[in-house]
Amino acid sequence: MITDNYREDEIQALITLAELEFPIDTPNNITYKTFPSNIDEAQSYFRSFRTDLTSAYKRLQTQSLVEPHKDFWILTPGGKEIAEQVRKARPPIYYWYREYHSAIENSEAFDEFSRRIFGENLGQHDFTDITQLKMMLERVQLDTGSSVLDIGCGNGKIAEYISDMTGAKVTGVDYIPEAIEIARKRTTSKSDRLSFQIGDIEDPVEAGIWFDLVLSIDSMYFSDADILLTAWKKLLKPHGKMAIFYLSLDGKDISAVLEKNSLSYDVYDLSREHWEHMQRKHISAKEMKAQFVSEGNLFVWENLMMESVSDKSPYDPEKTPMRRYLYIINNSLDSIRDQSTLH
Template identity: 30%
Template sequence: MRTDATDSIDRGDLEALLVDIWKQLLSIEENTIDTDFFASGGHSLAAMLLIARIESSTGISLPLAALVRHSTPRALAAYCLARSETPHIETSLDGTETQAEYLIAYNEPERQTRRSEAYEVYYATAATSAAHAAFCDLVYGANFGQHGMADVAQLDFLIAKMEIGAEDLVLDIGCGYGQIAEYIHDRTGARIVGIDISSSAVARGNERALSSGKPLRFIQMDLQSLSLPEMKFSKTISIDTIYFTNDLQKTLSSIRQHGTETMRLGVFRTFPLRSFTDETWSPHISELGHNLRKLFGGYEAYDFSKEENAHWRKKVEILESLRSESIKEGNENLFQFRYAEARYEAKIEQRRYLFVTD
């Protein structure tokens, strides 16, 4: 990765290149060297694409924070030519790509297929593991077989801020076994429909719903292909699942179309800080924030970053205490699936928010 490429670049040429990249990513015709990236519709994912294109075109590696501080082609070109330091560029777990490259490619079809297969194995295995049940109890405060980051306190906060009640028909995107949906129903009386890509998780959820007689229904479905034309939801929730779409705007538009006129959406979403800084990062520059403003008119973002970083450290500690129990019951692969993720995430500074639309 070259970081000394500015030695041979003329300022005017660099500004012209940046103007062209701005135009490509923002899809705007009226674009000058003083066009502000974020004020013109740019967001965090587009920022990662921009940084990647600058490097591929010029060899210049930049931290994402530089774009926030220098958000016009004129200002960013001046920064590139004036800086002397080599930026710290974070890499993925195996070190083969930058973290930005990893995140950009996160929902490529091949990676989505591998991830879906891994989750199918997870849900088929975790349901019968006593060690995993103990892990969920200790980490989340209740065993719902969950694989996200929302503990019971965050679920209760979501219920309160969304004002979910008995009159609501709720769509739960990425419902897993349906036990979080059941918890929300027990707390509120709401009717809930859940979708998940895992057939084994959905089957277990429907078995539980049938035996309990509760107004819960679970459907195997990809959130990228949402199709429930006979239903209009008054509330929709996505708890650590909105990551799994390769077209966020399209998915959010589909969610909006499946709602009543007054539907509210609640999304738990975690962001690795990457090469942003506390001063330059905000949920409002995220792709999610940008699209929620565009499609839903506005939102409130509630900060759970402190809890998120403690969450991953807690996972590592508890998993290590349950290692031998997991191996004894023949679930070493399940243990490694959770442990490898937790160790990796615990090393990354995270920012977590609950987004609730107006």
């Protein structure tokens, strides 16, 4: 990974200059003000992890990545190329997630909220509740001989739940160091069947390791679907499966990409359940705002509100393009079946 070659302050220095010189409407952005007009706004990208960059610029100068310009620094042509790669690897949401996983670990408000909305606190930052997890597990049929790769595992509680329920060996991969550290500490006594590592979504594990199940719970949005499915397919054993929970805001699904990759699949439409989930989430979040604020976790509450809807009307597919699906995917193009809803 490109970020392995640089210190954290150097990474922040490169991203800061990239944001000032060639800003973009950053994908996967939460709360960060894109197109900053000054250094302070650019460095808000890093939230509470913002650090002093004085010495970083000087080190980057020795690598010919930056050069002095008036009273500050600018990227060299080579520096621009590196900065663009670093920014892609560390979008604003990376720093948001670092704060998020640290915040929810000891949050009583989040624990109560999760039990109300998801049925259990598994550190969810998505829309997958216990009912949907059990549905998925019924369809993939894991046992003590199964191996699972959970891509975008967060704090590892869902991976732990899956292993506890099935006995399967589960490897969790996430690019947030705080999340992986939390997962490792919590599951030390279960290290015979649970492991966690920092990894990239496009290249999560080293070559030569294959799994019975590759699981993606709302993690496909962080890259191109075709790139991810091509990479993840290579991680499957001959009769392995993928389970992908996927939310589409515009109604588009990933069926064409699956067929391009010669992957057969069953698809379960969870859109109605998703709409009702967001309605419940809105009600509970409004009721619990004071609890989140008292913990200093207003930003967590704000995100929960972003993931909810205040509209109290029943789900109507004609009025909202939003769709949510569970794909159970096989390795060969044998059959394609559509299941209309959770059952």
